[in-house]
Amino acid sequence: xxxxxxxxxxxxxxxxxxxxxxxxASTAFGKSPNTNVNLVxxxxxxxxxxxxKEAFYKAIRFGMAVGAQINQTSIFDRKNYxxxxxPKGYQITQMDLPIVLGGSIEITSDNSVKTxxxxxxxxxxxxxxxxxxxxxxxxxxxxxxxxxxxxEIVSEPEISNAKEAVAYMKAMHxxxxxxxxxxxxxxxxxxxxxxxxxxxxxxxxxLGTRAEIKNINSFKFIEKAINYEVKRQIKILESGEKVxxxxxxxxxxxxxxxxxxxxxxxxxxxxxxxxxxxxxVISDQEMKEIKDNFPELPKDKEVRxxxxxxxxxxxxxILASSKSMADFFEDAAEKTKNFSLLxxxxxxxxxxxLNKDVIEIHESQxxxxxxxxxxxxxxxxxxxxxIGKSIFEEMCSTGESPDQIIESQGLxxxxxxxxxxxxxNSVIKxxxxxxxxxxxxxxxxxxxxxxxxxxxxxxxxxxxTVNKILKEKLKK
Amino acid sequence: MTIQFxxxxxxxxxxxxxxxxxxxLTQESLKLVKKYKELNCFVTMNEDVSSKKANVxxxxxKTGSMLSGIPLAQKDLFCTEGLRTTCSSxxxxxxxxxxxxxxVKKLEDAGSITIGKTNMDExxxxxxxxxxxxxxxxxxxxxxxxxxxxxxxxxAAVAAGIVPAATGTDTGGSIRQPAAHCGITGLKPTYGRISxxxxxxxxxxxxxxxxxxxxxxxxxxLLNTMSGHDLKDTTSLDVAVPNFLENxxxxxxxxxxxxxxxxxxxxxxxxxxxxxxxxKKLYEKLGAEFVEISLPNISASVPTYYSIxxxxxxxxxxxFDGVRFGHRAxxxxxxxxxxxxxxxxxxxxxxxxRILIGTYALSAGYYDAYxxxxxxxxxxxxxxxxxxxxxxDLLMTPTSPNTAFAFGSKGTQNPVELYLEDLFTxxxxxxxxxxxxxxxxxxxxxxxxxxxxxxxxxxxxxLNAAHIFQENSDFHLAKPTMEDFS
Numbered sequence: 001x002x003x004x005x006x007x008x009x010x011x012x013x014x015x016x017x018x019x020x021x022x023x024x025a026s027t028a029f030g031k032s033p034n035t036n037v038n039l040v041x042x043x044x045x046x047x048x049x050x051x052x053k054e055a056f057y058k059a060i061r062f063g064m065a066v067g068a069q070i071n072q073t074s075i076f077d078r079k080n081y082x083x084x085x086x087p088k089g090y091q092i093t094q095m096d097l098p099i100v101l102g103g104s105i106e107i108t109s110d111n112s113v114k115t116x117x118x119x120x121x122x123x124x125x126x127x128x129x130x131x132x133x134x135x136x137x138x139x140x141x142x143x144x145x146x147x148x149x150x151x152e153i154v155s156e157p158e159i160s161n162a163k164e165a166v167a168y169m170k171a172m173h174x175x176x177x178x179x180x181x182x183x184x185x186x187x188x189x190x191x192x193x194x195x196x197x198x199x200x201x202x203x204x205x206x207l208g209t210r211a212e213i214k215n216i217n218s219f220k221f222i223e224k225a226i227n228y229e230v231k232r233q234i235k236i237l238e239s240g241e242k243v244x245x246x247x248x249x250x251x252x253x254x255x256x257x258x259x260x261x262x263x264x265x266x267x268x269x270x271x272x273x274x275x276x277x278x279x280x281v282i283s284d285q286e287m288k289e290i291k292d293n294f295p296e297l298p299k300d301k302e303v304r305x306x307x308x309x310x311x312x313x314x315x316x317x318i319l320a321s322s323k324s325m326a327d328f329f330e331d332a333a334e335k336t337k338n339f340s341l342l343x344x345x346x347x348x349x350x351x352x353x354l355n356k357d358v359i360e361i362h363e364s365q366x367x368x369x370x371x372x373x374x375x376x377x378x379x380x381x382x383x384x385x386x387i388g389k390s391i392f393e394e395m396c397s398t399g400e401s402p403d404q405i406i407e408s409q410g411l412x413x414x415x416x417x418x419x420x421x422x423x424x425n426s427v428i429k430x431x432x433x434x435x436x437x438x439x440x441x442x443x444x445x446x447x448x449x450x451x452x453x454x455x456x457x458x459x460x461x462x463x464x465t466v467n468k469i470l471k472e473k474l475k476k
Numbered sequence: 477m478t479i480q481f482x483x484x485x486x487x488x489x490x491x492x493x494x495x496x497x498x499x500x501l502t503q504e505s506l507k508l509v510k511k512y513k514e515l516n517c518f519v520t521m522n523e524d525v526s527s528k529k530a531n532v533x534x535x536x537x538k539t540g541s542m543l544s545g546i547p548l549a550q551k552d553l554f555c556t557e558g559l560r561t562t563c564s565s566x567x568x569x570x571x572x573x574x575x576x577x578x579x580v581k582k583l584e585d586a587g588s589i590t591i592g593k594t595n596m597d598e599x600x601x602x603x604x605x606x607x608x609x610x611x612x613x614x615x616x617x618x619x620x621x622x623x624x625x626x627x628x629x630x631x632a633a634v635a636a637g638i639v640p641a642a643t644g645t646d647t648g649g650s651i652r653q654p655a656a657h658c659g660i661t662g663l664k665p666t667y668g669r670i671s672x673x674x675x676x677x678x679x680x681x682x683x684x685x686x687x688x689x690x691x692x693x694x695x696x697x698l699l700n701t702m703s704g705h706d707l708k709d710t711t712s713l714d715v716a717v718p719n720f721l722e723n724x725x726x727x728x729x730x731x732x733x734x735x736x737x738x739x740x741x742x743x744x745x746x747x748x749x750x751x752x753x754x755x756k757k758l759y760e761k762l763g764a765e766f767v768e769i770s771l772p773n774i775s776a777s778v779p780t781y782y783s784i785x786x787x788x789x790x791x792x793x794x795x796f797d798g799v800r801f802g803h804r805a806x807x808x809x810x811x812x813x814x815x816x817x818x819x820x821x822x823x824x825x826x827x828x829x830r831i832l833i834g835t836y837a838l839s840a841g842y843y844d845a846y847x848x849x850x851x852x853x854x855x856x857x858x859x860x861x862x863x864x865x866x867x868x869d870l871l872m873t874p875t876s877p878n879t880a881f882a883f884g885s886k887g888t889q890n891p892v893e894l895y896l897e898d899l900f901t902x903x904x905x906x907x908x909x910x911x912x913x914x915x916x917x918x919x920x921x922x923x924x925x926x927x928x929x930x931x932x933x934x935x936x937x938x939l940n941a942a943h944i945f946q947e948n949s950d951f952h953l954a955k956p957t958m959e960d961f962s
Contacts, residue, residue, distance in 0.1 A: 043795045045676040046555045089794020270838035275680035
């Protein structure tokens with residue numbers, strides 16, 4: 001029997017505001033537990049939420065980018081449930097009137113383009129974190145994350161397989177980072193999703209019973225979790241049983257999904273309008289300001305790169321695909337004239353290094369200044385491309401500037417004709433057998449002589465000069 | 477010199493004339509607390525801090541504000557930094573807040589001295605102060621009788637003359653009803669007039685801070701200081717605060733006062749009716765005109781209130797879970813057990829009852845029938861008031877359908893009996909309107925109160941009418957003998 005998969009994703013995007021959604025505490029990641037916490041965040045008696053408008057602007061920017069309807073009046077609701085890391089015993093969220101309604105996002109999967117519609121996106125506050133394995137016999141609560149603004153983006157059930165789901169999340173990642181709505185850091189939980197997965201007989205119109213896989217936080221896991229879940233559901237249906245509607249967790253260590261304990265989700269959330277907040281109204285003037293300051297999106301960047309930097313469309317597309325790479329490129333391009341060499345390095349060496357270490361460029365030791373300096377040193381023949389690569393490795397590990405490395409290690413390229421000629425003379429003198437063979441017609445040996453010169457200069461001799469002088473010498 | 481039963485205005489004069497120092501005044505006030513300990517109107521005292529502050533004020537030669545050096549008592553649901561704040565509940569019996577409520581902070585910044593925190597119904601849920609974890613408060617007029625609630629401790633402390641005024645909060649009548657039962661003046665301002673920051677929430681959309689004092693004039697002084705927009709409370713109103721003392725003495729000739737048709741006063745005890753008719757006559761003598769006016773939906777106030785207030789309370793009180801502060805049960809199995817035991821041990825019966833009612837009213841399948849319907853009715857009630865205020869300046873009702881009653885005599889079998897105490901007061905909370913209760917005589921030697929309800933943000937009109945009433949009567953000057961308590 002032939003089955004088809006139907007997936008809808010709920011994406012949680014942590015908005016990159018400086019302070020929390022309803023308090024003035026910092027949202028900085030990685031601080032020691034319970035330091036980014038004020039009276040409001042720990043839900044002390046008598047405290048009240050106050051609104052951080054920056055979060056609304058970011059949500060609206062997202063809405064505009066996906067062509068959604070923006071609700072300029074925001075009303076909040078309380079979602080009531082008890083959990084130790086939910087300080088107030090309720091989460092402030094938007095139930096009936098989400099700030100973003102509708103819209104769509106374009107994804108590319110298996111070389112074809114598909115449009116996925118967005119149902120809605122609403123603002124809500126994040127909960128804190130429970131830590132169960134650090135104190136014997138106790139659970140610990142870290143409220144640093146409590147109150148961090150989230151935009152929950154709900155897609156229509158229009159995603160057909162795990163690859164499309166990954167493509168959707170990648171498109172989402174690109175969009176939210178480009179819009180400066182979020183830092184998109186999946187490892188830190190800034191971008192994560194719940195996947196609603198169901199299967200049905202091919203061609204059937206009615207949706208199958210779905211399972212919701214909670215809190216997936218990497219592209220790899222999205223693919224694996226969905227693939228596992230689809231197989232599991234097919235197996236159940238083919239054996240004549242029924243899929244249970246439930247919430248499941250993906251365990252990456254075992255590569256499987258399994259049900260969450262029923263206690264963790266069997267809740268009547270008793271939603272009702274948040275009486276501590278008046279409706280938040282975004283004025284037409286504010287809407288205009290958001291529109292007027294709209295950030296450049298990848299497609300516009302591609303066109304601009306081809307025009308301004310004379311890059312190929314292929315290079316432009318790759319560079320523009322990631323906001324952090326594009327920003328880095330543009331910053332470096334201000335300090336060098338050889339844009340194509342810079343682009344080559346960005347797409348080649350730098351990307352390879354980042355992929356190998358699995359880090360983002362802003363997390364590395366590299367700076368646009370240093371990379372521009374490196375390109376300039378290659379461009380003005382201070383060093384060769386090959387030395388450039390070893391300097392680059394040094395830069396990656398120490399963060400030193402190319403000039404510092406060139407100076408401290410004496411890597412300046414040897415271009416002085418007289419100096420090189422002397423070296424060549426000694427190579428010819430020391431290798432008279434090979435010289436004879438070369439003159440006999442064994443022209444392959446030319447490389448050997450170049451190698452010897454390089455060896456003597458530890459690779460610093462300008463290869464062009466070496467070639468030129470060597471050719472002249474060997475003619476004689 | 478005795479300072480007992482003196483108003484803020486009188487104490488101000490004594491201080492300014494140097495007839496008494498701030499320290500002496502504070503010590504006298506603290507002495508009275510001890511003398512009338514049996515009243516049980518204080519939960520926690522602030523002796524050291526208030527004595528020190530009084531000394532500082534005495535040493536500072538500069539003339540302060542109207543409230544400088546005036547001892548006040550704060551209802552124990554206003555958070556006070558470093559001073560235990562319990563809401564008269566076991567669950568907060570060990571809670572010392574790290575911050576001070578805006579309303580209290582403004583009073584303290586103006587130089588007033590918080591001598592202690594007053595007893596109340598647990599989490600402000602009750603109309604008799606009998607739900608307090610810290611025991612009943614006696615009505616200064618009659619031992620063994622309730623002072624009303626929920627601001628019962630504040631009302632009793634003012635009525636006994638221990639402090640000239642105290643803060644209170646009013647969600648359904650919790651300032652006005654105890655003021656009426658204790659023979660003092662109580663003002664509930666417009667919803668949003670005073671910041672709720674630091675006021676431990678019962679029902680967010682109804683809770684309003686206000687004052688209990690000996691005179692309307694003193695209420696105006698306190699309102700001047702407590703009012704104003706607060707960035708920390710988005711529901712506080714961003715409007716200019718007038719000087720409420722300015723219009724107190726305006727003549728009230730031609731003032732139009734509405735009598736609400738739907739409140740069938742003939743059902744009330746005849747003596748209570750008589751007091752009401754007497755006050756009406758006094759106002760007529762002073763030039764006011766009375767009209768009967770219909771508020772067709774006002775009879776739905778009590779059920780509407782008892783759907784909305786418990787719903788909000790059920791959510792507001794979720795944070796009392798034993799995890800971060802307050803009472804935590806011992807020997808618990810797991811997180812759920814910790815919640816169940818901490819909350820079962822920490823909350824009293826009335827609070828539990830309202831959490832249950834509210835949880836039910838918000839549950840899936842019942843939300844539309846209860847909470848949502850109640851909000852729709854609330855809107856209708858508000859519209860009724862809007863309509864009424866097109867033709868009248870104020871509305872007048874008795875504050876409470878009866879006088880103070882004996883401990884344990886009401887609501888123990890049937891809680892609804894006690895809920896009806898709030899019949900006349902609840903609708904102004906639903907509509908967010910200002911209202912005041914002034915004493916207007918006694919029935920069976922217990923005080924009764926007269927309620928005036930004003931239009932949105934028109935506390936000036938309310939205070940003006942109440943002040944003129946007090947200028948032309950002496951009900952507010954009556955004092956309990958206190959002989960049963962000394």
